[in-house]
Amino acid sequence: MTEKKDNAINRFYRETVGELRKVSWPTRDEATNLTVIVIIVLVGMAVFLGTVDLIGEQLLKLALGM
Numbered sequence: 116m117t118e119k120k121d122n123a124i125n126r127f128y129r130e131t132v133g134e135l136r137k138v139s140w141p142t143r144d145e146a147t148n149l150t151v152i153v154i155i156v157l158v159g160m161a162v163f164l165g166t167v168d169l170i171g172e173q174l175l176k177l178a179l180g181m
Contacts, residue, residue: 141149
């Protein structure tokens with residue numbers, strides 16, 4: 116029984132390594148550029164959602180007469 120488990124684990128490892136070799140990895144410059152884009156979008160969305168939240172809060176206060 117343990118022989119089958121060992122073979123399954125070894126096969127899984129070999130197949131995983133084989134698949135990872137097929138991956139097209141980005142270059143350092145591509146990874147840096149994509150990271151900067153993600154951070155810019157993240158900050159932009161945070162500002163947008165914060166503004167929408169603030170406006171919604173003010174409208175709710177106005178509607179409730181607070």
